[in-house]
Amino acid sequence: MTAITGSxxxxxxxxxxxxxxxxxxxxxxxxxxxxxxxxxxxxxxATNLANVITRSAFIAIIAVGATFVISSGGLDLSVGSMAxxxxxxxxxxxxxxxxxxxxxxIPAGMAVAIVVGMACGLANGLIVTVGRIEPFIATLGTxxxxxxxxxxxxxxxxxxxxxxxxxxxxxxxxGTVAGIPIPILISVAVAAVASFILYKMKYGRKCAAVGANExxxxxxxxxxxxxxxxxxxxxxxxVAIAAICYVPRLGAATPTxxxxxxxxxxxxxxxxxxxxxxxxxxxxxxxAGAVILELIANLMVLSDFVSEYLVAxxxxxxxxxxxxxxxxxxxx
Amino acid sequence: MSLAANIVAEGGSTxxxxxxxxxxxPVLHAxxxxxxxxxxxxxxxxxxxxxxxxxxxxxxxxxxxxxxLMRLLSGYVEPTRGSLSMGGxxxxxxxxxxxxxxxxxxxxxxxxxxxxxxxxxxxxxxxELSHGAVVDDRAMRRLAAExxxxxxxxxxxxxxxxxISLADRQMVQxxxxxxxxxxxxxxxxxxxxxxxxxxxxxxxxxxxxxAHGTAVLYISHRLDEVQRIADKVTVxxxxxxxxxxxxxTLNQMDMARLMVGRELAALYPQKSxxxxxxxxxxxxxxxxxxxxxxxxxxxxxxxxxxxxxxxGAGRTELFEGIVGLRPATATVELExxxxxxxxxxxxxxxGIGYLTEDRKGKGLLLHERLAPNxxxxxxxxxxxxxxxxxxxxxxxxxVAVGTYDIxxxxxxxxxxxxxxxxxxxxxxxxxxxxxxxxxxxDEPTRGIDxxxxxxxxxxxxxxxxxxxxxxxxxxxxQELIGICDRILVMREGRVTGEVSGETMTESxxxxxxxxxAKPMLVAEGETK
Numbered sequence: 046m047t048a049i050t051g052s053x054x055x056x057x058x059x060x061x062x063x064x065x066x067x068x069x070x071x072x073x074x075x076x077x078x079x080x081x082x083x084x085x086x087x088x089x090x091a092t093n094l095a096n097v098i099t100r101s102a103f104i105a106i107i108a109v110g111a112t113f114v115i116s117s118g119g120l121d122l123s124v125g126s127m128a129x130x131x132x133x134x135x136x137x138x139x140x141x142x143x144x145x146x147x148x149x150x151i152p153a154g155m156a157v158a159i160v161v162g163m164a165c166g167l168a169n170g171l172i173v174t175v176g177r178i179e180p181f182i183a184t185l186g187t188x189x190x191x192x193x194x195x196x197x198x199x200x201x202x203x204x205x206x207x208x209x210x211x212x213x214x215x216x217x218x219x220g221t222v223a224g225i226p227i228p229i230l231i232s233v234a235v236a237a238v239a240s241f242i243l244y245k246m247k248y249g250r251k252c253a254a255v256g257a258n259e260x261x262x263x264x265x266x267x268x269x270x271x272x273x274x275x276x277x278x279x280x281x282x283x284v285a286i287a288a289i290c291y292v293p294r295l296g297a298a299t300p301t302x303x304x305x306x307x308x309x310x311x312x313x314x315x316x317x318x319x320x321x322x323x324x325x326x327x328x329x330x331x332x333a334g335a336v337i338l339e340l341i342a343n344l345m346v347l348s349d350f351v352s353e354y355l356v357a358x359x360x361x362x363x364x365x366x367x368x369x370x371x372x373x374x375x376x377x
Numbered sequence: 378m379s380l381a382a383n384i385v386a387e388g389g390s391t392x393x394x395x396x397x398x399x400x401x402x403p404v405l406h407a408x409x410x411x412x413x414x415x416x417x418x419x420x421x422x423x424x425x426x427x428x429x430x431x432x433x434x435x436x437x438x439x440x441x442x443x444x445x446l447m448r449l450l451s452g453y454v455e456p457t458r459g460s461l462s463m464g465g466x467x468x469x470x471x472x473x474x475x476x477x478x479x480x481x482x483x484x485x486x487x488x489x490x491x492x493x494x495x496x497x498x499x500x501x502x503x504x505e506l507s508h509g510a511v512v513d514d515r516a517m518r519r520l521a522a523e524x525x526x527x528x529x530x531x532x533x534x535x536x537x538x539x540x541i542s543l544a545d546r547q548m549v550q551x552x553x554x555x556x557x558x559x560x561x562x563x564x565x566x567x568x569x570x571x572x573x574x575x576x577x578x579x580x581x582x583x584x585x586x587x588a589h590g591t592a593v594l595y596i597s598h599r600l601d602e603v604q605r606i607a608d609k610v611t612v613x614x615x616x617x618x619x620x621x622x623x624x625x626t627l628n629q630m631d632m633a634r635l636m637v638g639r640e641l642a643a644l645y646p647q648k649s650x651x652x653x654x655x656x657x658x659x660x661x662x663x664x665x666x667x668x669x670x671x672x673x674x675x676x677x678x679x680x681x682x683x684x685x686x687x688x689g690a691g692r693t694e695l696f697e698g699i700v701g702l703r704p705a706t707a708t709v710e711l712e713x714x715x716x717x718x719x720x721x722x723x724x725x726x727x728g729i730g731y732l733t734e735d736r737k738g739k740g741l742l743l744h745e746r747l748a749p750n751x752x753x754x755x756x757x758x759x760x761x762x763x764x765x766x767x768x769x770x771x772x773x774x775x776v777a778v779g780t781y782d783i784x785x786x787x788x789x790x791x792x793x794x795x796x797x798x799x800x801x802x803x804x805x806x807x808x809x810x811x812x813x814x815x816x817x818x819d820e821p822t823r824g825i826d827x828x829x830x831x832x833x834x835x836x837x838x839x840x841x842x843x844x845x846x847x848x849x850x851x852x853x854x855q856e857l858i859g860i861c862d863r864i865l866v867m868r869e870g871r872v873t874g875e876v877s878g879e880t881m882t883e884s885x886x887x888x889x890x891x892x893x894a895k896p897m898l899v900a901e902g903e904t905k
Contacts, residue, residue, distance in 0.1 A: 245764035247756045253745070254753055260739040264702065264731070265753040265807075266722040324744065 069370055070317050070333040077340050085347045093343070095226055099218075101339035102228035103128075103287040107306065108313040108331045109232075109239045110283025113276040115314050116243070116326030118256040119173060120180040121277065124284050125306035126191035127165050131288040133195045133204055133298035134161050140207040148213050158285040165191070166281020170274030188307070196300040205297040218293035228290050232332065235286060239279075240328040252276060256323030312360060313338055316367045337363070402465060404429045404560050404592045405450070405481070410459035412445055420445050420616045423459070427561060427592045432583060434595045434603040434624065437613035438636050438854070443596050444486070446613070447565050450594070451483035452476035463560070480560035482553075484567055486596075488546045490538045497521035497534035500553055524552045529578045544575045551582065562586055563594040568602060580606055598687045600629040601892040612636060633887030637854055645831075645859030646838040654678030656710075657846035658729070658815045660699060663707035668694030669870040676815065676846045681837060683861030684850040686890045691870035692850045693734055696817050700724040700731045711815070725754055730813030732804055734820035734850070736797070740804045743793030747785070747803060748774045750792045755810045777806035782832060798829025805836060816840055819850045834860050854886045866890050 081088035088094075107124050114121045139154035146153060165187070172183040198204070206214065220227045243249040254262040255272045263269055295302070315321055316337055317330030338360055345353045405427040412420040420442040427433050437443050448454040450461070452470030461468050463479055470476040473483070490499045497518045506513045506520070521534035530548035532541050538549065547567065554562050564583070568576045583606055586593050597603055603610060607624035612635040619635050627635075659675040669691040676682040684692045698705025701718030709716050711727055718724040724731065733739040741750050748770045752759050759769050774788060781802040785795060792800060801822070808816065821837065822830040837860060841847050851857050857864050863877040866889035874889040876882070 241764070247760050247765060250749060250753065250756055250765065253749075254742060257742045257744060258738075260735075261742050261753070264721060264733050264739045266720070266725040266811075267753070268720065268722065 067318060067327070067330070069367070070327070070330040070337065073316070074333045074337055074340070077337060077344070081340065081344050081347075084344065084350075088344065088347055095229070097339050097343045098336055099226045099228045101335045102232045103291055104306065104309050104313055104338065105232045105332045105335035106235050106283050106287040106290070107280075108310045108317070108335050109236050109328055110280035111310045111314045112239065112317070112319055112326040112328055112331045113243070113252060113279045114180075115311075115319050115321060116256045116323060117252045117273050117276040118259065118323030119273055119276060120184065120311070120321075121169060121280050122181065122184040122307045123165070123169060123188035123191055124280065124310055125303035126188045126195065127162070127281065127284045127303075128288050128291065128306060129195040129298060129300070129302035129304075130165070130191040131158050131161050131285050132292060132302055133198045134158070135288060136204050136206050136292060136298050137198065139210055140204075143207045143209055147209070150207075150210060151214055155289050158289050159282060162281035162283075162285025162288070163278050164281070165284070166278040167274065169281070170277030173277065174270040174273045192300070195298065195302070199298060199300055201300060203297040203299045206292060211293075211296060214293045216293075218290055231286065231290060235283065236328050236332050239283075242279075243326050243328055248272070248275065253325050257325070309335075309338055309360075312364045315364055315371075318367075318371070320371060334367075403427055404464055406462045406465075407450065408460050408462075410446070410449055410461070411457050412442075412449060412454060413457045418616055420449070423613075423618055425611065425621075427594060429560070429592050430587055430590045431608045432587050432593045432595055432606050432624075434597065434607035434610045435613065436597070436600065436603060436610060436632055436636055438852075441613040441636070442616040443613055444565060445616075447483060447563050447594070447596060450476070450561075451481055451563055453483075477559075480558075481563065482557070482559040482561070483563045484550050484554045484565060486565040486567075488543070488550060490546055490549060492539035493537065495535050495537055496525070496532055496541065496549055499538055499549055500524065500534075500556060504556075520556075521552070524555060525549070528552055528555065528582050544571050547571060548575075548578075551579070555582075555586075559591060561592045561594065563596075565596050566598065567595075568597060568599055576602070598891055600632050600888075603632065604629055629888060629892055630884055633884040633891070637883035637887060646835050648681075648860070648862065649679065649838070649842060654680070654844070655712075657712055658848075659710040661708040661710075663695060663699055663705060663709075665691065665694045665698035665703060665705040665870075669698065669705075669867070672867070672870075672872055674865055674872070676848055678844055678846055679841045680863070681841055681847045681849060681861045683857035683864035684848065684867060685854055685857050685864050685886045686852070686867035688852055690867040690890065692867050693819055695867070695870075696731060696819065696848070696850065700729055700817065702731070725811050725813070728812070728814040730754075730808040730811055730816045732808045732816070732818045732821070734823060736800055736804055736823070737793075740807075741792040741800060744791055746789060746791055747778075747783075747795075748788075750803060751777055751807050751810060754807055758810075773810065777803070777810070781806045781836065796825075796829075798825035798832075801825055801829065801833065802836075805833065809840075813845070815846045815848070817848045817850070821849060821851065822853070822856060830856075854883045854890075858883060858886070 078089065107128065111121060111124065135154045135158040138157045139150045142153060143150040169184055169187055172178055172187070173180045176183065217227060222230060243252065251262065251267050251272045254265065254267060255269050259269055262272070291302075313334035314331050316334035317332070318327040319325070319331065341359055341363065342353070342356045345351050345356050345359065351359070403426040405425070407423055407425040410420065410423040410425075411418065423446060425433075435443050435446065445454065449456050452473040452475050455471055461470070468479055470479070491502065494502070497514070500521045501517045506516045518534045525532060525534065525548070528548060528551060530545060530552065532545045532549070538546060541549070551567065567579055571579060580602065583593055583595065595603070595607065604624070604627070609621055610624050610627055610632065611621045612619040612632070614636060655678050656675045657678050661673045663672045664670050672695055674682065686692050694703065697703045699707055699709060699718070701720045701724050709718070711729070716727055718727065721731070737743060742753070751774055752770050756765070759766050759773070761769070771788070777783065778785065778788070783795070783799050783802045783806070785799065792803060795803060805818075818837065821833050825833075837847055837849065849857060849861060858881055863875060864881060864886060865872050866874050866876065866886055868890055876885050876889070
């Protein structure tokens with residue numbers, strides 16, 4: 046028997062076995078910070094960075110959920126409209142109960158947001174898994190539905206949050222704890238919980254297996270339907286959390302809330318190193334991806350080299366480069 | 378010289394075909410045709426003479442190299458060595474189109490038609506009739522209707538291929554090969570998807586071609602068909618030629634023997650003396666729509682039950698149905714209790730392990746490390762709290778690596794980096810990690826080398842020695858005979874017979890698998 050029993054060489058291999066997909070996003074982030082500092086000294090100031098990261102929080106939180114969906118082999122185009130829809134329902138609910146419940150309308154509204162998010166995710170998941178419809182098409186459909194619903198609810202205008210709640214709700218977006226803006230703390234917490242689920246729990250294994258090879262998962266006694274549906278529900282919850290943070294920033298729900306977020310979210314996930322065809326999800330990479338997107342926009346505003354009208358173009362170049370790096374590191 | 382060839386020689390038939398002097402020149406001649414993929418030789422030194430107006434059958438077990446030979450002859454694969462000539466002129470095919478232009482048509486075993494196009498479109502795909510740049514649909518439809526009528530196929534030329542039956546699709550493929558005047562038409566398992574009348578029609582077409590002076594190469598698992606129509610039979614075994622024999626001199630029994638004849642060394646473990654204990658798994662009237670019908674069997678504690686049959690006989694689908702991987706109806710009793718599995722999970726939890734035949738596609742996550750692969754079916758046993766117990770998993774992997782002698786460079790390797798044999802051992806370890814009492818192993822040794830095969834046979838023997846019941850599905854007859862206590866043979870979704878003890882011979886299994894003939898269940902010694 047020549048079975049390997051010594052664990053020392055194994056450990057060493059494991060340490061060296063870091064792929065570009067794993068560390069790429071963080072290297073890119075670091076490089077971006079250096080470049081930014083060279084272009085404009087103010088770039089690295091605590092205020093500017095805190096601002097940028099806070100702004101990236103929505104995309105980061107939603108993209109963490111998208112990491113579940115994409116690594117399980119799905120896709121969700123409806124996240125932007127879903128965010129708008131949840132924001133609308135939440136504000137309407139809060140406004141309705143505010144006269145009776147006062148401040149308590151806020152936590153109650155948050156709970157409603159989470160429940161609506163779960164329901165939206167469940168709907169997406171069931172259409173994709175039980176209905177056996179391509180995720181792209183299924184969520185393209187619900188994307189239209191959510192968007193139309195919020196337009197209908199707002200009557201094409203805006204639903205502002207009740208004056209009596211505005212002041213109390215404000216800190217959720219604008220407040221800080223120990224100097225760190227709350228949205229940043231929330232996105233770090235979301236990412237931490239997500240990475241525990243994805244890397245430490247049984248569900249994470251199932252999710253990766255379903256995404257990597259549906260047949261292997263099925264033949265291993267894993268329910269593909271359940272696993273995928275749960276991923277969509279997680280996505281719904283993440284959208285709800287992002288919406289909860291978002292309400293104080295705008296103070297209203299409008300039909301244009303969250304427009305094109307889905308593209309930014311998918312970009313963040315892919316830059317983060319998660320393969321669009323499914324398999325292993327990279328939660329922290331996704332967060333880095335979301336920050337990178339916002340940093341680029343910020344850099345372009347701060348610098349005079351490139352017009353900020355070209356932000357989308359630069360982001361487009363970034364996603365293509367990210368895909369090329371993935372291909373390169375996979376084909377080795 | 379192999380045992381089987383000797384038997385035929387003793388049987389009085391001449392081995393080599395003595396051509397009559399001045400016989401027609403071969404339309405297709407192959408000399409020392411060989412094909413290697415890397416270090417693996419799949420076909421070596423094949424000599425063939427195909428005469429005009431002759432039906433030349435090629436037979437052999439799964440993996441004997443028949444399909445590779447066909448691909449070589451029709452330009453889909455380039456030979457590593459050897460040469461081809463047609464009518465005395467050397468030819469070389471690098472692309473299928475070249476073989477086609479030279480007059481060789483191949484009717485594929487798989488249906489290769491564009492489903493969204495019409496029957497006529499498919500018939501003329503790549504060689505459309507046209508006036509200048511405009512295709513002449515009317516002419517193509519008319520001609521298609523003519524050709525289809527000629528072979529007795531009643532589908533409309535304007536029907537979409539996706540709307541017609543599998544048998545009709547096969548007929549359309551055949552019609553494609555008859556569209557031009559080919560000198561050689563190769564049929565690769567043409568009757569695999571056909572039944573009764575359709576087979577008769579196909580054989581008629583083949584005879585028509587022969588009467589027309591076309592040379593026909595006919596590959597089939599169905600020895601009864603071969604016996605009926607073949608003028609010559611070439612037998613392949615393990616990529617080598619056993620010989621070419623005049624069709625009339627071989628009966629099905631001879632053919633089966635020539636196909637399988639080989640020495641069985643100590644590859645197989647000693648069978649246990651008194652294997653049969655109490656019934657463990659009993660299945661009544663299992664039906665998997667489209668694949669298996671009314672299959673009943675019982676496997677006992679300590680028994681290895683084999684399922685033989687050709688590819689497509691429905692064995693895999695039958696067991697996938699029984700363990701809840703595809704829709705099926707069956708009365709299943711596990712250790713005396715009636716059970717029904719709606720999902721593979723339920724089957725695993727009840728104590729039935731199923732090892733898939735498709736190791737790379739359905740068995741292992743090739744890009745994943747070994748430990749997550751090993752524990753994937755048994756995740757529940759590896760999370761003490763909320764989180765997965767990495768240490769438990771690592772320990773389980775070390776045990777599996779030791780127990781099943783999985784050879785690897787490091788424990789951090791990915792499953793795809795293991796050799797086929799080691800992947801198979803990992804898969805076996807994965808299935809056994811759920812501690813099943815009944816283990817169903819589909820193709821235990823497909824594509825792995827002889828040393829790993831012997832080890833896997835020993836593991837299977839070890840399982841039943843521990844009181845488990847084992848079902849082995851295999852397309853390699855000698856493997857089943859080597860390790861099984863009993864063998865059920867399936868053909869076209871039904872069990873055609875059972876062999877055990879004295880009657881468990883390769884020729885009996887081959888006969889049941891190919892022709893479904895029943896009365897020939899006799900022991901090897903009595904047939905001379």
